[in-house]
Amino acid sequence: MNISALFKPNREATHYPGFGAVGILFFSFLYFPILVIITYSFNSNRIVSVWQGFSWKWYASALQNEGLLNALQVSFTVALFATLIATAIATAAALVLSRGKNVKHAKLSQAVVNLPLMLPEIVFAVAILILFSQLGIQNGMLKLILAHSAFCIPFAFLPIRARLQGMDNNLEQAAQDLYATPLVTFRRITLPLIAPGIFAGAMLSFVISMDDFITSNIVSGGGATTLPVYIFSLVKQGVSPELNAISTLIMVASLLIATPCWLIAKRSR
Amino acid sequence: MKHAINIKNVSKYYGDYRAIKDISFDIRDNEFFTLLGPSGCGKTTLLRMIAGFEIPSGGVIKLHGTDIQALPAHKRCVNTVFQNYALFPHMNVAQNIGFGLEMLKWSEENIAARVDEMLELVHMRPFAARMPAALSGGQQQRIALARALAPKPEVLLLDEPLSALDLKLRQSMRDELQQLQRDTGITFIFVTHDQEEALAMSDRICVLAEGEVQQLSSPNEIYENPINKFVADFIGETNFMAVTIGAVNSATAAITNPLGIQLNVPNAGYRPGQEATMSLRPEKISINTQGLEVNLQGEIVHRTYMGGYTHYKVRTANGIELRVSKRNTISNDTEYQLQQRVDIGFSKTSVRVLCQ
Ligand SMILES: Nc1ncnc2c1ncn2[C@@H]1O[C@H](COP(=O)(O)OP(=O)(O)OP(=O)(O)O)[C@@H](O)[C@H]1O
Ligand SMILES: [Mg+2]
Numbered sequence: 001m002n003i004s005a006l007f008k009p010n011r012e013a014t015h016y017p018g019f020g021a022v023g024i025l026f027f028s029f030l031y032f033p034i035l036v037i038i039t040y041s042f043n044s045n046r047i048v049s050v051w052q053g054f055s056w057k058w059y060a061s062a063l064q065n066e067g068l069l070n071a072l073q074v075s076f077t078v079a080l081f082a083t084l085i086a087t088a089i090a091t092a093a094a095l096v097l098s099r100g101k102n103v104k105h106a107k108l109s110q111a112v113v114n115l116p117l118m119l120p121e122i123v124f125a126v127a128i129l130i131l132f133s134q135l136g137i138q139n140g141m142l143k144l145i146l147a148h149s150a151f152c153i154p155f156a157f158l159p160i161r162a163r164l165q166g167m168d169n170n171l172e173q174a175a176q177d178l179y180a181t182p183l184v185t186f187r188r189i190t191l192p193l194i195a196p197g198i199f200a201g202a203m204l205s206f207v208i209s210m211d212d213f214i215t216s217n218i219v220s221g222g223g224a225t226t227l228p229v230y231i232f233s234l235v236k237q238g239v240s241p242e243l244n245a246i247s248t249l250i251m252v253a254s255l256l257i258a259t260p261c262w263l264i265a266k267r268s269r
Numbered sequence: 270m271k272h273a274i275n276i277k278n279v280s281k282y283y284g285d286y287r288a289i290k291d292i293s294f295d296i297r298d299n300e301f302f303t304l305l306g307p308s309g310c311g312k313t314t315l316l317r318m319i320a321g322f323e324i325p326s327g328g329v330i331k332l333h334g335t336d337i338q339a340l341p342a343h344k345r346c347v348n349t350v351f352q353n354y355a356l357f358p359h360m361n362v363a364q365n366i367g368f369g370l371e372m373l374k375w376s377e378e379n380i381a382a383r384v385d386e387m388l389e390l391v392h393m394r395p396f397a398a399r400m401p402a403a404l405s406g407g408q409q410q411r412i413a414l415a416r417a418l419a420p421k422p423e424v425l426l427l428d429e430p431l432s433a434l435d436l437k438l439r440q441s442m443r444d445e446l447q448q449l450q451r452d453t454g455i456t457f458i459f460v461t462h463d464q465e466e467a468l469a470m471s472d473r474i475c476v477l478a479e480g481e482v483q484q485l486s487s488p489n490e491i492y493e494n495p496i497n498k499f500v501a502d503f504i505g506e507t508n509f510m511a512v513t514i515g516a517v518n519s520a521t522a523a524i525t526n527p528l529g530i531q532l533n534v535p536n537a538g539y540r541p542g543q544e545a546t547m548s549l550r551p552e553k554i555s556i557n558t559q560g561l562e563v564n565l566q567g568e569i570v571h572r573t574y575m576g577g578y579t580h581y582k583v584r585t586a587n588g589i590e591l592r593v594s595k596r597n598t599i600s601n602d603t604e605y606q607l608q609q610r611v612d613i614g615f616s617k618t619s620v621r622v623l624c625q
Pocket of ligand 1: 283288309310313422
C-alpha cells in the first residue's frame with residue numbers, strides 16, 4: 001500500500017463537484033463590469049449603452065480634459081509626498097517597536113499606529129477636517145498631503161515591521177561588535193535587509209493614497225481636487241463614454257506600475 | 270601575570286531574576302579560557318556583558334586593566350563569533366570578513382591583504398565571492414571565525430561556535446581552533462556546555478552553575494580534583510557513594526563507606542560524623558588486575574560496548590553497583606559476560622571525597 005497517499009490532503013477544493021462552474025461564475029462576476037467599461041470606452045456613440053462603432057475619440061477628449069489632468073497631477077503629488085512621509089514615519093516606528101530596548105507601552109503604541117486601519121474612514125476624515133479648521137490650515141494641497149500621510153502610516157508600517165521581525169537581530173549586534181556605530185549599522189545592515197519591506201510599504205501607501213475618496217472628498221476644499229473626487233463629480237453629471245475611457249486609462253497605468261513592482265518584490269524574496 | 274580580562278563582583282539581573290551572582294575571576298592574556306556549564310547557567314549573559322551587549326547590574330569588567338563599563342560595544346577591542354554565526358546575508362564572504370576592517374578605516378589594499386590572509390587561515394580562499402546562504406554550516410562557521418579574527422581583537426569571544434556542526438566536523442574544528450589560538454596569540458573566551466570540548470581545548474576551565482563559579486582550574490585539575498559534587502558529576506562520569514567521616518587526626522581522616530573498605534584520605538578540615546560524597550571515576554577501576562590496593566568481588570550486571578572501550582556495571586558483594594569502563598586495547602580482547610564473577614580493584618588515591 002502506498003503510505004504517502006494517506007498523508008495527502010484528501011479534501012482539495014478542486015475535487016468538489018461544480019468547482020469549475022463556481023470558479024467561472026466568480027471570475028465573471030469580478031471582471032465582467034470591467035470588461036464592459038473597456039469595451040464601451042471605444043464606443044463612438046454619445047449614449048453610453050448603445051453600441052454604434054469603434055472610435056478613439058473619447059480617449060482624445062479625456063487626454064485634453066484640463067480638469068482631469070489637473071486632478072491627476074494633484075493625486076500624483078499628494079500620493080508621492082504622503083508616501084515619503086508615511087514611509088519615513090512608519091520605518092522609524094517599526095524600528096523602535098521591534099528593536100528598541102525597554103520601550104514603554106510598546107503594545108499600546110503599536111495599537112495606536114495601527115488604529116487608522118480599524119477606524120471607519122469617515123470618522124477619521126471628519127476628525128481631521130475639524131483639526132485642520134482648528135489649526136487654521138487653508139491650503140488644499142497641504143491638507144491632502146497631511147491627511148493622506150496620516151492614514152497611510154499603518155499600511156507602510158505593517159510590511160516593514162514584518163520584515164524587521166523576520167530579520168535576525170544578531171546581525172545588528174554583529175555589526176556593532178565589528179566596530180560599526182549605530183548609524184552605520186543602520187545604513188549598512190538594517191536598511192539593505194529591510195529594503196524590500198520598505199518598498200512594499202511605500203507601494204501600498206502610494207496605491208492607498210491614489211485610491212482614497214472619502215478623506216480626500218471631505219478635506220478637498222481649498223482648490224485641490226484628487227482624481228477619484230474629480231471622477232465622482234463626473235459621475236454625478238451622468239455616466240459619459242469619456243468616463244469609460246478615463247477608467248480604462250487608469251487601469252492600464254496601474255498595471256504598468258504594478259507589474260514591475262510585483263516582479264521586484266518577487267525577486268527580492 | 271598580565272590579565273586580559275578582570276571580572277570583579279559582577280552580577281546581572283533580568284528583572285527580578287538573578288542570572289549572574291556576584292562573580293569574580295581573571296582571564297589571563299593569551300589563554301584559551303572556557304566557560305562551561307549547563308544550559309541557562311549564564312554563560313551567554315557573561316559573554317554579552319564582556320562584548321558590551323548587556324550592562325552588568327553591578328561590579329566591574331576590565332579589559333587589559335581598563336574599566337570598559339562606559340564603552341559601547343562598537344568601541345571595545347573584543348570580537349564575537351556568534352552561536353548562529355550572524356553572517357551578513359547581503360554581503361559575500363570577502364565583504365563579510367572585511368567589514369570590521371572597513372569600519373576601522375583600514376586602507377583598501379590593507380583590507381584586501383588581510384581578508385586574503387584570513388581566507389588562507391581558515392582554508393576558504395576559493396569561496397571568497399560566495400554569498401553566506403550558499404555555504405555549509407562548517408564553512409559559515411569558518412567565515413564567522415575569520416570575520417571576528419580579522420581586526421586582530423584583544424579578546425575573541427566564542428559562544429558555542431561548534432554546537433551546530435556534526436560530530437566529525439566538530440572534532441576537527443576543535444583542533445583547528447586550538448591551533449588558531451596558538452598561532453594568533455589572541456585570548457579566546459570559549460563558551461560551551463560540552464565538557465569533552467572544554468577538556469580538549471582549554472588552558473583553563475571555569476565551571477558555572479546557576480550564575481555562580483563552581484571551580485576555575487586546568488582541565489586536568491577539574492577532572493581529577495573536582496571541588497564539589499556538581500563539578501564531579503558535570504564533567505565526565507563517576508560513581509557517587511554517600512559516606513560518613515569517621516576518626517579524624519591532624520593528617521588523615523577515615524572514611525566510612527558502603528564498599529566496606531578501609532579508607533583514609535588526607536584531612537581537608539573534615540569533622541567526625543560529617544556526611545560527604547565519595548567519587549570514583551569508572552576508568553580508575555580495573556577488572557581482574559593484580560596488585561591493586563583495594564580489591565573487591567563482583568558480578569557483571571550490565572555491559573555496553575562502545576568500540577574503543579566497554580562500559581560495565583559491576584555489583585559488589587554488598588550490593589553496590591559500580592560503573593567500570595575498560596579500554597579495549599587488544600582486538601578481540603576478553604569481553605566479560607553478563608553474570609560473570611570478576612575481581613575489581615582500584616587505588617585509594619583515585620577516591621575523591623566531596624563535602625558539598
Ligand atoms: N533577555 C533576558 N531576559 C530575561 N531573562 C534572560 C534574558 N536572557 C537570559 N535570561 C535568563 O538568564 C539565564 C542565563 O541565560 P544565558 O543565556 O546566559 O544562559 P546560557 O548559559 O548561555 O545557556 P545556554 O547554554 O542554553 O545558551 C537563563 O535562566 C535565562 O532564562
Ligand atoms: Mg547561551
